[in-house]
Amino acid sequence: MNINISKPVNVFLVEDNPGDVRLIQEVFKEAKINNVLHIARDGEEAIHMLNPEGNPKLPHIPDLILLDLNLPKKDGRDVLIEIKNNERLKCIPVVVLTSSNREEDLIESYKNNANCYISKPTELNKLIQVIKNIGEFWLDIVKLPPR
Template sequence: MNSDPPGEAIEILLVEDNPGDVRLTKEALKQGDVLNNLHVVKDGVEAMAFLRREGEYEGTPQPDLILLDLNLPRKDGTEVLEEIDEDRELRRIPVVVLTSSEAEEDIAKSYELHANAYITKPVDIDQFIEVAQNLEQFWLSIVKLPPNDE
């Protein structure tokens, strides 16, 4: 079980530039059993601004979980992982890479940069929703997340 009190929403940051994947992820999480607040940014530059609470993201909550696509404009997911890994405050946040890439070098590099999981997005809509719901079930109901020090 999660360490958060019942009824307290889990903060999730989705870093995804594909509007269709954003919509599917929102739908899957809405159908799930865990109360969550999904924050969406569309590229790596926005992701780092959100995580560092800079500019328009000042005052945003620190996420309990990051869902990160690798294929992003401006700053790709690997660069985001590198910056998270170098930041003592941010590296405690679990990162699940959720991407279309099946390249072995992307998988290896993600784990080298301390991604907590690597999942290839299914092409089929129903399978995508199932993966998102399984992610929610595992990461938000079964895994004990680190306390949010805010």
């Protein structure tokens, strides 16, 4: 996959697992996805960074959010609700990328307007393929709302 987007896509990753963060960074780099990856390591930091008065690490509204559900400080389920109830943020596609296989989490995520729900595979090669597929689908095939 070689996604040629003239303007970098702002991807906001909300993930507390450092190994998953590094893997996503490497897969996006290897796939030559033209992106700027912003990272929040817990739910509170995510909400803070999405706030216009928040941390200047995220200077623009992201084009895509990759959200883990099981986060410290503020649960990813609550982060999803805040994003989708915020007039300024609700059009941003949110991909729930989580280790949870619980049906309740799946149903609750879609009820709270997640755009996609993906359970992280436990096998490394399958996880790499899932991340590549996310990049290809959301950053090459799908037309994202303008920012």
